[in-house]
Amino acid sequence: MAKYALIVAGGSGTRMNNDTPKQFLEILGKPILMHTISRFHLFSPLIKIVLVLPKDEIDYWKHLESQHKFDHDYKIVAGGKTRFQSVKKGLTAIEADADDVAPGMQSTVAIHDGVRPLVAVKTIALSHVEASNNGCAIASVALKDSIREVKPDGGTKAINRDNFRLMQTPQTFRVNAIKAAYEIEETPDLTDDASVFEKAGHAVHLINGSYQNIKITTPEDLAIAKAILDESHK
Numbered sequence: 001m002a003k004y005a006l007i008v009a010g011g012s013g014t015r016m017n018n019d020t021p022k023q024f025l026e027i028l029g030k031p032i033l034m035h036t037i038s039r040f041h042l043f044s045p046l047i048k049i050v051l052v053l054p055k056d057e058i059d060y061w062k063h064l065e066s067q068h069k070f071d072h073d074y075k076i077v078a079g080g081k082t083r084f085q086s087v088k089k090g091l092t093a094i095e096a097d098a099d100d101v102a103p104g105m106q107s108t109v110a111i112h113d114g115v116r117p118l119v120a121v122k123t124i125a126l127s128h129v130e131a132s133n134n135g136c137a138i139a140s141v142a143l144k145d146s147i148r149e150v151k152p153d154g155g156t157k158a159i160n161r162d163n164f165r166l167m168q169t170p171q172t173f174r175v176n177a178i179k180a181a182y183e184i185e186e187t188p189d190l191t192d193d194a195s196v197f198e199k200a201g202h203a204v205h206l207i208n209g210s211y212q213n214i215k216i217t218t219p220e221d222l223a224i225a226k227a228i229l230d231e232s233h234k
């Protein structure tokens with residue numbers, strides 16, 4: 001029974017509007033992606049990591065590794081055009097369990113965005129346990145703001161926020177099941193791994209994520225992540 005992390009960092013970060021892909025931007029003197037990988041090593045130095053990078057940035061990452069003396073052990077895989085394709089390519093680097101492995105002994109993989117460097121070690125740990133027991137474990141949080149549905153005619157309608165959750169990563173699965181799920185056809189609505197798993201016919205099991213576990217998407221997210229990391233180093 002192995003525990004894997006599939007860290008996807010194959011995007012270009014268009015919404016960050018910076019010449020450098022956002023996963024390589026520095027927070028407290030270290031690229032965001034190094035913060036993220038370190039959280040998984042903190043969870044377990046034995047975790048098997050697959051790191052997905054943009055094909056054209058692999059040499060740059062190797063340069064960053066030597067510059068920052070970052071010598072963790074992981075497999076690097078070239079990503080695809082979309083997150084779906086990057087995850088699918090990453091999963092090919094993870095070995096399937098034999099068919100006769102007993103329930104509870106199956107390998108699990110935490111699929112995680114490289115640009116979520118504030119993931120808590122306890123969330124990673126919980127996600128592996130819950131995925132082993134339930135087939136998957138998807139980190140999520142309740143909404144803090146009120147929400148309204150926008151109608152096609154431009155009108156809006158209040159809806160009950162208690163019926164909704166925001167999806168984060170890690171999204172953790174039994175390895176064989178998620179590898180098989182990613183054989184479905186890619187469609188634009190499959191924005192996360194839980195959607196792929198659900199479309200492949202499986203039930204989705206949510207666990208509590210954390211409000212600190214933000215996805216660094218736009219420049220203000222960078223400022224928030226810096227502030228949180230700064231605070232945790234005091």
Ligand SMILES: Nc1ccn([C@@H]2O[C@H](COP(=O)(O)OP(=O)(O)OP(=O)(O)O)[C@@H](O)[C@H]2O)c(=O)n1
Pocket residue numbers: 008009010011012013014015016023052079080081082083084086087113114115116215216217
């Ligand atoms: N082809 C892609 C696209 C995204 N990702 C990864 O998926 C995570 C979440 O995606 P997002 O925040 O949307 O990143 P980008 O696609 O880089 O950003 P943008 O959509 O603003 O271009 C990121 O860690 C990103 O690197 C990936 O591995 N391969």
Ligand SMILES: C[C@](O)(CO)[C@H](O)COP(=O)(O)O
Pocket residue numbers: 083113166167168169191192193215
């Ligand atoms: C996987 C994810 O981070 C869950 O919130 C999110 O769906 C990725 O979204 P994006 O479309 O890549 O921005």
